[in-house]
Amino acid sequence: MAHRKRSTYRHGDLRRALVSAGTDLAREGGPSAVVLREVTRRAGVTPNAAYRHFEDKKALLHAVSLAAQAELARSIEAEQAAIPPHDDAGSVARARLRAVGAGYLRFAQTQPGLFRTAFVGHTDLRDAATAESAGQSGLTPFQLLSAALDGLVESGVLPAERRPGAEFLAWSSVHGLAMLEIDGPLRSLDSQQRAFAAGRLLEMVEKGL
Amino acid sequence: MAHRKRSTYRHGDLRRALVSAGTDLAREGGPSAVVLREVTRRAGVTPNAAYRHFEDKKALLHAVSLAAQAELARSIEAEQAAIPPHDDAGSVARARLRAVGAGYLRFAQTQPGLFRTAFVGHTDLRDAATAESAGQSGLTPFQLLSAALDGLVESGVLPAERRPGAEFLAWSSVHGLAMLEIDGPLRSLDSQQRAFAAGRLLEMVEKGL
DNA sequence: AGACTTATGTGAACACTGTAAACAAGTGTG
DNA sequence: CACACTTGTTTACAGTGTTCACATAAGTCT
Numbered sequence: 001m002a003h004r005k006r007s008t009y010r011h012g013d014l015r016r017a018l019v020s021a022g023t024d025l026a027r028e029g030g031p032s033a034v035v036l037r038e039v040t041r042r043a044g045v046t047p048n049a050a051y052r053h054f055e056d057k058k059a060l061l062h063a064v065s066l067a068a069q070a071e072l073a074r075s076i077e078a079e080q081a082a083i084p085p086h087d088d089a090g091s092v093a094r095a096r097l098r099a100v101g102a103g104y105l106r107f108a109q110t111q112p113g114l115f116r117t118a119f120v121g122h123t124d125l126r127d128a129a130t131a132e133s134a135g136q137s138g139l140t141p142f143q144l145l146s147a148a149l150d151g152l153v154e155s156g157v158l159p160a161e162r163r164p165g166a167e168f169l170a171w172s173s174v175h176g177l178a179m180l181e182i183d184g185p186l187r188s189l190d191s192q193q194r195a196f197a198a199g200r201l202l203e204m205v206e207k208g209l
Numbered sequence: 210m211a212h213r214k215r216s217t218y219r220h221g222d223l224r225r226a227l228v229s230a231g232t233d234l235a236r237e238g239g240p241s242a243v244v245l246r247e248v249t250r251r252a253g254v255t256p257n258a259a260y261r262h263f264e265d266k267k268a269l270l271h272a273v274s275l276a277a278q279a280e281l282a283r284s285i286e287a288e289q290a291a292i293p294p295h296d297d298a299g300s301v302a303r304a305r306l307r308a309v310g311a312g313y314l315r316f317a318q319t320q321p322g323l324f325r326t327a328f329v330g331h332t333d334l335r336d337a338a339t340a341e342s343a344g345q346s347g348l349t350p351f352q353l354l355s356a357a358l359d360g361l362v363e364s365g366v367l368p369a370e371r372r373p374g375a376e377f378l379a380w381s382s383v384h385g386l387a388m389l390e391i392d393g394p395l396r397s398l399d400s401q402q403r404a405f406a407a408g409r410l411l412e413m414v415e416k417g418l
Numbered sequence: 419a420g421a422c423t424t425a426t427g428t429g430a431a432c433a434c435t436g437t438a439a440a441c442a443a444g445t446g447t448g
Numbered sequence: 449c450a451c452a453c454t455t456g457t458t459t460a461c462a463g464t465g466t467t468c469a470c471a472t473a474a475g476t477c478t
Binding site for chain 2: 172183184185
Binding site: 217245246256257265 | 435
């Protein structure tokens with residue numbers, strides 16, 4: 001689909017094609033692998049054509065980053081969808097928060113290139129609320145986490161006065177573990193050690209929030 | 210000191226000069242700013258001269274990364290040196306652990322370029338024990354953290370059975386917060402919000418370990 | 419319908435980058 | 449002193465992001 005040389009002079013949907021090709025590259029080799037010329041090559045177009053849709057290589061990479069965040073959101077959603085039914089609302093809320101962490105870590109492990117791309121460069125708090133980085137539910141990773149924490153408060157598990165700033169704590173912990181496992185000093189851990197670390201970390205967050 | 214064109218054909222200590230110039234670049238612009246040609250330029254030498262001391266650009270960057278880790282270690286050491294005296298050993302041990310986190314976060318905030326460089330690419334667990342990435346005390350950041358946790362156990366604050374793997378938890382949390390504040394979604398927080406987040410995070414780690 | 423404007427592509431060119439191969443200048447060792 | 453070895457230089461090449469001029473398709477207005 002990338003290589004059939006189009007008959008029309010216009011591409012039709014080049015911007016999307018560029019982001020898609022960039023995402024493929026990011027998946028294979030991380031953010032440094034998304035190189036403008038190769039992206040345009042895969043889209044079957046001249047390098048400069050990209051400049052009609054993106055100001056910069058930076059802007060292109062940013063768009064790819066948002067797409068990666070959206071995939072991360074879908075990974076979280078998948079984990080949340082697999083939660084077994086519980087009796088009390090508190091357990092459900094707890095499971096939903098755990099699912100956020102688990103989906104986050106699973107995505108980082110499973111798609112390290114995309115994961116690193118999702119958090120490259122200048123992703124602002126605005127990006128954490130933009131539709132472009134949202135998953136199937138329409139929520140971004142950050143919003144999914146917020147919702148899970150809100151649920152914890154509503155079900156009475158988390159005292160309301162401990163709610164403000166809780167995103168930062170939970171997010172920091174999980175994000176840090178993911179980063180250290182991907183290209184940090186914890187990279188050489190096997191999957192069993194990782195599962196152990198993940199379990200203890202999520203436990204710590206629940207206990208320490 | 211970098212620009213006086215040497216009279217001798219040999220440089221004398223080129224390897225160190227390259228790492229030093231690379232560190233300067235990393236400090237100003239992060240890992241992507243350490244470009245081989247510019248490094249050699251600053252050392253007053255031809256680009257290819259670098260290949261007599263480093264296999265790759267990657268190898269050069271790795272050396273710079275180790276130097277950055279050493280600076281991080283010194284930042285932690287500085288924070289630990291400023292701990293006021295306490296009566297009981299438990300409070301001291303707790304303060305030492307807090308100092309690790311505080312020094313970590315202060316370094317990330319104060320030297321974001323170097324911080325990102327310290328954790329770029331392929332830093333293995335072996336690097337966390339190599340002398341090249343150690344601070345004044347001869348300990349690497351990872352070892353400083355381990356020592357602080359050991360102190361927590363020795364003074365009876367942390368039960369021994371909770372000790373294994375505790376590095377990962379503490380490190381992940383603090384590292385994650387640092388990353389999110391540097392070029393993540395928490396970048397737009399002001400210093401007051403950061404201090405608040407740091408305080409709550411360290412509190413969570415202590416409580417949840 | 420035909421002319422004008424605008425959006426979207428191509429082509430050639432430039433200043434960079436990392437890296438390889440051959441050569442040159444010092445340094446050390448028998 | 450001759451010879452090998454280390455360390456720096458020269459030249460060269462492929463690949464990158466980006467700019468400027470040009471070409472072509474698609475709308476738009478009368």
